[in-house]
Amino acid sequence: MKIEQLSVFLESEPGQLRLACDVLAGAGINIVTLTLADSEQFGILRLIVRDWQKAKTVLEQAGCVVKVTQVLAVEVADRPGGLARILAIVDRAGLNIEYMYAFTEKRGDRAVLVFRFTDPDAAVPVLLGNGINPVQPVELFSGG
Amino acid sequence: MLIIRGVNVFPSQIEAALLQVEGTLPHYQIVLTRERDLDQVEVQVEVTPNVFSDEVRVVADLQKKIAHSIETITGIRVALRLVAPYTIQRSEGKAKRVIDKRGG
Numbered sequence: 750m751k752i753e754q755l756s757v758f759l760e761s762e763p764g765q766l767r768l769a770c771d772v773l774a775g776a777g778i779n780i781v782t783l784t785l786a787d788s789e790q791f792g793i794l795r796l797i798v799r800d801w802q803k804a805k806t807v808l809e810q811a812g813c814v815v816k817v818t819q820v821l822a823v824e825v826a827d828r829p830g831g832l833a834r835i836l837a838i839v840d841r842a843g844l845n846i847e848y849m850y851a852f853t854e855k856r857g858d859r860a861v862l863v864f865r866f867t868d869p870d871a872a873v874p875v876l877l878g879n880g881i882n883p884v885q886p887v888e889l890f891s892g893g
Numbered sequence: 894m895l896i897i898r899g900v901n902v903f904p905s906q907i908e909a910a911l912l913q914v915e916g917t918l919p920h921y922q923i924v925l926t927r928e929r930d931l932d933q934v935e936v937q938v939e940v941t942p943n944v945f946s947d948e949v950r951v952v953a954d955l956q957k958k959i960a961h962s963i964e965t966i967t968g969i970r971v972a973l974r975l976v977a978p979y980t981i982q983r984s985e986g987k988a989k990r991v992i993d994k995r996g997g
Binding site: 815 | 940941942945946947948949952953956974975976977978979980
């Protein structure tokens, strides 16, 4: 359920996102999913890749600032109400979400939700206890 | 020493402000320009792994804290810009601290 996410600092300038992606491409690293947070002055690229250690190394070698964060990945049915059901559970438990994003799996009818909780360790038992299916790294990365 | 809007400012004051917030001294650069006869100051600070976060709020807070610390120490308000590592030019190992584009 716990997955390592890489965050990369980007200046708010044209070409910054490409630079980071070029580095990963050059190292043969496929991006499983990503999200880009932006503010007026800077951006934060958040990435999930299979080999995060290698990705971190090559990004740092290219001069990027990289932070590793544990996020939680769970799966839901890819249909109306999938996310809403999880959020109801999260809400009831009083868990705070810093941010989240989602993507659909290539195969099947499931969507993967990625959560960054303020307190991931408190969130794990709540999600598991409510019958939410965790997504293990091995499943997430099986497609390459 | 720099004279900014008639106030004497020492780069060491900027360094003290950065140290106060970050604990260690990041690479930085002071860029001075003049707009409508008024000095403008932009302090560019390289982001380090120590202070970087995956949360926008935390990074934005850092930016505010540094700007506030500089204003408290020097008495002048600056625009604070976080930049990527190694983007500030180094000369002989030391960065060129001040870029004065004010002319005359």
